[in-house]
Amino acid sequence: MSTTRRKGLKETVHENGTLLTILTAVTILLAVYSMPFGRTLKYEFSEGYPWMYDELIAPYDFSIEKSDEDYQKEVDSLRNSFLPYFAMDEETGVRAIAAFGRLFEDTLSKVVSPTTFRRMTDRLSEIYSAGILDSEGERILESRDYLKSYSGNNSRLVNKESVFTLKTAYQHLTENNIPASVLELDFDNFIAPNLKYDSDRSEADLKEREEQISRFSGRVVANQKIVDKGDIVDHYRYQVIKSYVDIENQSNGINFRMLSLGGNLIYVTILTAMLMLYLFFYRKDIISSRQKLLFLFCCVTLFTVCTNLYIRYGNWSIFILPCTMQALMLRIFLDSRTSFICYLVSILISSVCTPMPFEFVLLQTVAGFAAIYSIHELTQRSQIFRAVAIIFCSYCIVWIALQMMQLDDMKLIQWQTFIFFGINCFILLLTYPLVFAIEKLFGFTSNVTLIELSNLNNPLLQQLSYNAPGTFQHSIQVSTLASEAANAIGAKTQLVRTAALYHDIGKLANPPFFTENQNGVNPHDSLSYEQSARIITQHVPDGRILAEKSHLPQDIIHFIDTHHGSGMAKYFYIKYRNEHPGEEADPTPFNYEGPDPDTKETAILMMADAVEASSRSLTEYTEDSIGNLVDRIIDSQVEEGHFTECPITFKEISQVKVVFKEKLKTIYHTRISYPELSR
Numbered sequence: 001m002s003t004t005r006r007k008g009l010k011e012t013v014h015e016n017g018t019l020l021t022i023l024t025a026v027t028i029l030l031a032v033y034s035m036p037f038g039r040t041l042k043y044e045f046s047e048g049y050p051w052m053y054d055e056l057i058a059p060y061d062f063s064i065e066k067s068d069e070d071y072q073k074e075v076d077s078l079r080n081s082f083l084p085y086f087a088m089d090e091e092t093g094v095r096a097i098a099a100f101g102r103l104f105e106d107t108l109s110k111v112v113s114p115t116t117f118r119r120m121t122d123r124l125s126e127i128y129s130a131g132i133l134d135s136e137g138e139r140i141l142e143s144r145d146y147l148k149s150y151s152g153n154n155s156r157l158v159n160k161e162s163v164f165t166l167k168t169a170y171q172h173l174t175e176n177n178i179p180a181s182v183l184e185l186d187f188d189n190f191i192a193p194n195l196k197y198d199s200d201r202s203e204a205d206l207k208e209r210e211e212q213i214s215r216f217s218g219r220v221v222a223n224q225k226i227v228d229k230g231d232i233v234d235h236y237r238y239q240v241i242k243s244y245v246d247i248e249n250q251s252n253g254i255n256f257r258m259l260s261l262g263g264n265l266i267y268v269t270i271l272t273a274m275l276m277l278y279l280f281f282y283r284k285d286i287i288s289s290r291q292k293l294l295f296l297f298c299c300v301t302l303f304t305v306c307t308n309l310y311i312r313y314g315n316w317s318i319f320i321l322p323c324t325m326q327a328l329m330l331r332i333f334l335d336s337r338t339s340f341i342c343y344l345v346s347i348l349i350s351s352v353c354t355p356m357p358f359e360f361v362l363l364q365t366v367a368g369f370a371a372i373y374s375i376h377e378l379t380q381r382s383q384i385f386r387a388v389a390i391i392f393c394s395y396c397i398v399w400i401a402l403q404m405m406q407l408d409d410m411k412l413i414q415w416q417t418f419i420f421f422g423i424n425c426f427i428l429l430l431t432y433p434l435v436f437a438i439e440k441l442f443g444f445t446s447n448v449t450l451i452e453l454s455n456l457n458n459p460l461l462q463q464l465s466y467n468a469p470g471t472f473q474h475s476i477q478v479s480t481l482a483s484e485a486a487n488a489i490g491a492k493t494q495l496v497r498t499a500a501l502y503h504d505i506g507k508l509a510n511p512p513f514f515t516e517n518q519n520g521v522n523p524h525d526s527l528s529y530e531q532s533a534r535i536i537t538q539h540v541p542d543g544r545i546l547a548e549k550s551h552l553p554q555d556i557i558h559f560i561d562t563h564h565g566s567g568m569a570k571y572f573y574i575k576y577r578n579e580h581p582g583e584e585a586d587p588t589p590f591n592y593e594g595p596d597p598d599t600k601e602t603a604i605l606m607m608a609d610a611v612e613a614s615s616r617s618l619t620e621y622t623e624d625s626i627g628n629l630v631d632r633i634i635d636s637q638v639e640e641g642h643f644t645e646c647p648i649t650f651k652e653i654s655q656v657k658v659v660f661k662e663k664l665k666t667i668y669h670t671r672i673s674y675p676e677l678s679r
Helices: 009-034 068-081 090-106 114-130 135-140 166-174 199-211 235-250 254-282 290-313 324-333 336-351 357-374 381-406 416-428 431-442 447-453 459-467 469-489 493-502 505-509 529-537 539-549 554-562 570-579 600-615 623-639 650-667
Strands: 062-065 085-088 146-151 154-159 195-197 216-220 225-227
Touching: 009 254, 009 290, 062 235, 068 199, 085 199, 090 114, 114 166, 135 195, 216 235, 225 235, 254 290, 254 336, 290 324, 290 336, 290 431, 324 336, 324 357, 324 381, 324 416, 324 431, 336 357, 357 381, 381 416, 381 431, 447 493, 459 469, 459 493, 459 505, 469 493, 469 600, 469 650, 493 554, 493 600, 505 539, 529 539, 529 570, 539 554, 554 600, 600 623, 600 650, 623 650
Parallel strands: 085 146
Antiparallel strands: 062 216, 085 195, 146 154
């Protein structure tokens, strides 16, 4: 049993006021920190689509920056047309010709005439004068027709076809009228590459030429119209707008940045303070619950910061963000009004950073409203799919309406935005698995979990039906009464229905000691009234222990603790007083430890439990007897102050009475007597 639930609402609100202040301050600081400082122009525009904003006039002269694609095309063109440098090594040819001469003097003169020798020497000179490429040079020149050859300080432009490779040099040396005896010689020692690729010089020259390529394609003068509303953003306009936006976002001075920071701080503080005041004046029950308070501010802070950071650093459309996930998560665990207020605060904080603030706020507000009211109580997975479909339709309808108000032709609508809406809604499907993560993290209980627990095949309910069948039937009847009453006054029907099934599980510790489970033998006959009262009242702490052992949610355990409140086992107390007249009786052994109900739902269960149990003792079931019983039981609970800390009103209690009377009359209606067949 949590300490917060044992205390009054005012006391817990006062204690959690400090936590509320801290959470508000943290939300403000993180939201402001995630927002861009200084001027931020971030228009939402695409090439080939209309300009959606007002007329844009250049306030000063600025250069038009080339797009990365255009600049890269120029760089690639330069690289493709660049002529690499090759160094000519003249000494290689001199050494090869000298070696060939020595070979002639030693051996070749015996088989080759001087004329043939001179012809081959001339060919060697031609080859080395033109240049011989190695394998690397051949690879580099595969896609080029020319190269730059240099020797010393002299360079010249050379056609690739005029230089030799090792293969073509050998062919040129040995072609036409060369004796067969000469061809048998090995000429590898006389043909060597003398034209080698100079990577350092080539890369240095290429880099210098690349640096000379301008990043700008033109200039805009002050007061020149850049684009008008409705104009198609062609490639040129796209680059002009992008250049202007980049310059504006980079030109913020320190004074402007500080002013922007101060403005963001004031703006976020106002909106967050409005949320805090809303909780203080209208939802003190949330302030009194640390779990709900932490969850609420975690949602607001997390979604605001994520949205701001995406706007600040993301390159995709802002409409791809699943902002409505926050609305869905809040609605599943909180009421619709609080969910909408929190969601709206997050959207308004983020809107100042968006390129299309009006469109962003309108789209997200309508979609968030649709998300909140499409899920009243999450009981089935299909509800998430239905909610996502409604959100998608809301986005599309509002976007088409906005486009129709701004464009002259429906053909100009930015249809690609619908793709972003689709991705947005696809991400929203993650809401369902996140529900279980939030349940574990914050200790909440969703309706999906409640429905699973209300399955009568649950092991704990099966054990109750076998070992305490009377209590099991009593619990089912209480569940019926309580859920009908909860539905009538707008309380959480599923929570009450499920909790009623488990509220008496503590009776499993001693089933025969409770009248609904007895069969002719009453074990209380051999006990004192104090002992009997202790056994009866002990079923509440026994139920809590069993529930915790079975890992039931805290919300269900709270019903077990409060379904008798701080009431008394009156049967045994009155019996004791009657047998001890004139004595000052100590009520402590006869009292339940409490606490009293502190929510509408726990109050309804307390009333339903007492009314259903007492209704079994009626001798006749008439409209008057049932009505008098319901009035007497509930009025006595009110008079004893069991609902002092509960937000239920007298009007709602009257409605609960009406429901109980009608249901009990239906349950205990008199059946007609069937006639006997006369013979």
